[in-house]
Amino acid sequence: MAMNDVISLLISGLGLAGIYFLLASGLSLIYGLMRVLNLAHGAIFAVGGFVGWAALEYLPVEPDWLRFTAALVLATLAGAMLGILIEKGLLARLYGRPYAQMLLTLGLAFAMTAFLGGWLGHDPLTLKQPAWFDEVTVIAGSRVVNSRLVIVGIALILFLATVVFLRRSKHGLIIRAGVNNRSMVMALGINVSKSFTLLFVIGSGLAGLGGVLAGVFFGSVTPELGTQQLIFAFIVIIVGGLGSLEGTALAALVVAVLQQFVNYYGPPGAGDLVTVLLLAVMLLVRPRGLLGKVAA
Amino acid sequence: MTRTQASPVRSWTASTSVLSLRNVDVHRGEAHVLRDVSFEMPPNAVTALLGRNGAGKTTTLLAVVGLLAATGRMSMAGTDLKPLKVDERVRQGIGYVPEDREVFADLTVAENLRLAMRGPESQARLQQVHKLFPILHERAQQRAGTLSGGQQQMIAIARALLNDNKILLIDEPSKGLAPAVVTEVVQAIEQVKATTTILLVEQNLAVAARLADHALVLDQGRLVYSGPMEDFARDTEATSRWLGVDIRPKAVGGRGNE
Amino acid sequence: MKRTAARNVPLAIAVALFAAVPFLSNVSVPLVFDGPLGSLGTMQIIAVGLIFAALAMTFDLLFGYTGLLSFGHTLWFALGLYLPAVLMVGAGAPFGTALLLALAACLLLSLIIGAVALRTSGIAFAMVTMAFAEAFLIFVERNPTKMFGGDEGITVAGSLLPQAVRGVAGIGTVYWIALVLAVTIYLLLRQSVGSRAGHVLQGLKENPLRVELLGLHTYRFRLLSFVLSSMLAVLCGFVYLLVARVAYPGIAGTDFALLIMVMVVFGGTGRLWGAALGGFLYGVANIRLGSMSTAAFGEGLPQWISGPLQEPPLYIGLAVVLMMLFAPEGLAGLIEKASSRLRARLAGSRRGRNSGAAPSGSGGTPGGDGTETALAASGQR
Numbered sequence: 001m002a003m004n005d006v007i008s009l010l011i012s013g014l015g016l017a018g019i020y021f022l023l024a025s026g027l028s029l030i031y032g033l034m035r036v037l038n039l040a041h042g043a044i045f046a047v048g049g050f051v052g053w054a055a056l057e058y059l060p061v062e063p064d065w066l067r068f069t070a071a072l073v074l075a076t077l078a079g080a081m082l083g084i085l086i087e088k089g090l091l092a093r094l095y096g097r098p099y100a101q102m103l104l105t106l107g108l109a110f111a112m113t114a115f116l117g118g119w120l121g122h123d124p125l126t127l128k129q130p131a132w133f134d135e136v137t138v139i140a141g142s143r144v145v146n147s148r149l150v151i152v153g154i155a156l157i158l159f160l161a162t163v164v165f166l167r168r169s170k171h172g173l174i175i176r177a178g179v180n181n182r183s184m185v186m187a188l189g190i191n192v193s194k195s196f197t198l199l200f201v202i203g204s205g206l207a208g209l210g211g212v213l214a215g216v217f218f219g220s221v222t223p224e225l226g227t228q229q230l231i232f233a234f235i236v237i238i239v240g241g242l243g244s245l246e247g248t249a250l251a252a253l254v255v256a257v258l259q260q261f262v263n264y265y266g267p268p269g270a271g272d273l274v275t276v277l278l279l280a281v282m283l284l285v286r287p288r289g290l291l292g293k294v295a296a
Numbered sequence: 297m298t299r300t301q302a303s304p305v306r307s308w309t310a311s312t313s314v315l316s317l318r319n320v321d322v323h324r325g326e327a328h329v330l331r332d333v334s335f336e337m338p339p340n341a342v343t344a345l346l347g348r349n350g351a352g353k354t355t356t357l358l359a360v361v362g363l364l365a366a367t368g369r370m371s372m373a374g375t376d377l378k379p380l381k382v383d384e385r386v387r388q389g390i391g392y393v394p395e396d397r398e399v400f401a402d403l404t405v406a407e408n409l410r411l412a413m414r415g416p417e418s419q420a421r422l423q424q425v426h427k428l429f430p431i432l433h434e435r436a437q438q439r440a441g442t443l444s445g446g447q448q449q450m451i452a453i454a455r456a457l458l459n460d461n462k463i464l465l466i467d468e469p470s471k472g473l474a475p476a477v478v479t480e481v482v483q484a485i486e487q488v489k490a491t492t493t494i495l496l497v498e499q500n501l502a503v504a505a506r507l508a509d510h511a512l513v514l515d516q517g518r519l520v521y522s523g524p525m526e527d528f529a530r531d532t533e534a535t536s537r538w539l540g541v542d543i544r545p546k547a548v549g550g551r552g553n554e
Numbered sequence: 555m556k557r558t559a560a561r562n563v564p565l566a567i568a569v570a571l572f573a574a575v576p577f578l579s580n581v582s583v584p585l586v587f588d589g590p591l592g593s594l595g596t597m598q599i600i601a602v603g604l605i606f607a608a609l610a611m612t613f614d615l616l617f618g619y620t621g622l623l624s625f626g627h628t629l630w631f632a633l634g635l636y637l638p639a640v641l642m643v644g645a646g647a648p649f650g651t652a653l654l655l656a657l658a659a660c661l662l663l664s665l666i667i668g669a670v671a672l673r674t675s676g677i678a679f680a681m682v683t684m685a686f687a688e689a690f691l692i693f694v695e696r697n698p699t700k701m702f703g704g705d706e707g708i709t710v711a712g713s714l715l716p717q718a719v720r721g722v723a724g725i726g727t728v729y730w731i732a733l734v735l736a737v738t739i740y741l742l743l744r745q746s747v748g749s750r751a752g753h754v755l756q757g758l759k760e761n762p763l764r765v766e767l768l769g770l771h772t773y774r775f776r777l778l779s780f781v782l783s784s785m786l787a788v789l790c791g792f793v794y795l796l797v798a799r800v801a802y803p804g805i806a807g808t809d810f811a812l813l814i815m816v817m818v819v820f821g822g823t824g825r826l827w828g829a830a831l832g833g834f835l836y837g838v839a840n841i842r843l844g845s846m847s848t849a850a851f852g853e854g855l856p857q858w859i860s861g862p863l864q865e866p867p868l869y870i871g872l873a874v875v876l877m878m879l880f881a882p883e884g885l886a887g888l889i890e891k892a893s894s895r896l897r898a899r900l901a902g903s904r905r906g907r908n909s910g911a912a913p914s915g916s917g918g919t920p921g922g923d924g925t926e927t928a929l930a931a932s933g934q935r
Contacts, residue, residue: 272692
């Protein structure tokens, strides 16, 4: 095992972990707070990826790093907008019926994926990344592609921002308490649904942004991007423990780094399969997950 | 002297009554757990809600808060509670101290209290709460889950005291606590009871007798007694019939039975 | 006894209709089927419908009986196609041996996966089962063993199958096998699931992901349900292999697993015949819509409209959304509502009264009390 490979794989793993975290954290908290499993979360992720692709392709902004920033912002906004539409327009009408809500988001996932595929095709669309992204930086003697560093940096900033939001803001307090025991939060006179809407919008925005990062990571986007990554997000959520932000972050690291290493050194697909194996082992050893709070 | 029949509900008129239930029924799954319950609660007094396990005491509180669906009429200080959601009902002035405390284990003590603070007056009340339970001030930055049962009960009660509530619903404050801690909790409730209306669910008859002015007794979801606490507590036949307990052997720390 | 008899009338009618199909070579159903009912092409389509009906019911066994929602039920269906196909094509095993070996392997696998997945419940169970199903899809697509056919799948030549199900004449036999499969699974599950339907319906309105039924059943019981429903799905896979003669990745993996759930939901959760109806309609519609050219849809419109209009999942997805908003109890719920209304009207007119709709049960009314029961469910621990 060459040291060079190890460091570059480690950084790739960190980048992938960031993507998983962006997808999984919203999903996990949204479920933790309101018991809504948003199966359209992956589709929002894919929409974000496509918005990012379109922005990089068509936006007449120079220099290219500014265009990339605009792509991130637009994808986040697109995700957040979709989040508002879905939560306020549809889910709110089925309030208190999580099963019907989940199925509704399942329908949305089908429809949104089909929409993207019908409009833009099912073939991968390559993202026009800033030129600097393809260059390499030498870190501790090993060559690391810059785009990986960008992904790691952005994901780290967003992770910290999420932690600060949850720890410091009033809504964050309500969300943390609500994941713990929602009825009691309501019984303190707090309107949980307001915080839920906010959480849903933030989670959807992060998913949209995550879609762009995934596009950068894999080099291209497809309509099925969301569904594929949703599986790994699920694994991350269970391994980390439902409803725990820190657990999700930790599990994202474990799952992604493991996946990268095994995919690199093992036969094709082995890395993906190993994550499922990890899940099975986790369930046998500690079904609550690493830092689980919600008894599922 | 026994009161086998449900005595007519004391005639506090709806205008002076803080909480009024009329013909309230609650179903939980297939079980009919509250049957045609009606009562009025007078202001600035403690009303104990008594009965055996499963008689419907906790259910009554959950129905008032709105955590359980109920039919019939419910109003608080003239406001109809029925159309209101849980949080809206509570903001009308309910302080709810649930069975088993239900503190947020992962939040700090300070965060638990901050979450309960609704209005500008809460900050001043926080000072009073800290005076009442100094330990909550000392342990403010500690995770609530690491506190003892008694200290968690103090958080639960403190949360209800942080707002200018019209009524406190307190569910089994003595449950699972050591006798010395029970005394502390009882003393805390005694300190606030002069100025507050309290509906108290309590298994420990001695505690109830010491705190309550009035008693409501439930049996299999029906209200079977409503009257002065003193009368009920003294009526051994009634207590053994409805509660299956004898008050005498038990004592609350520091003070015997009347 | 009388009730059982009454319950059997619709079943008997349905079975009689399906049994009559092969003999109705002069009857055609325009728009729905190209050829007459008795034609081989139509029989093949109906057979697929019956298999999917059976598959949807096996999903309902797990959900209806134990309250466990699987997002990976298709794993067992896919294994029912893939394992015999691999054993026959890759390893040269004879048909019967291949089926037996596949059954044994699936039994073992369902015990192992069930034992692991049932360490969780509720939504975590759904996610875990989905991960296992997806793992199989990855395994098939990446194809590290070079035996699972990759994207192409594994085609099973007719010569590998028994004489009776081979060729043109075999279609008739396969049709009967599919019918027997569907009816057997229906009868088997009706016995066990039927009584639970009410509970599930209750859960549908409250919080099914944590249906309290869970608490009633021991781990061993849940494992048994899991294995049974998985093995029945494997059988559905066997029969589907006879019709399709190819094991392909499209029926493995998340999308199809979720589609099974869509079938059940569309037909009506909590009613076995609803699941069967949903599965049947999906099976038939999938083939018919696939063969119909959707290319003309939205012609002349801009690409962002016309493109999506040519994607079948768009319609499925939108239908599910509308269903959840307006008829969450599915087709079965709509049919039951309509029939009870009809019955009430008949009863009303018989009595010479011009009564309107009968006071229907609490079923599916999106009222304020829905909220409260949900709160109640979360309030009780």
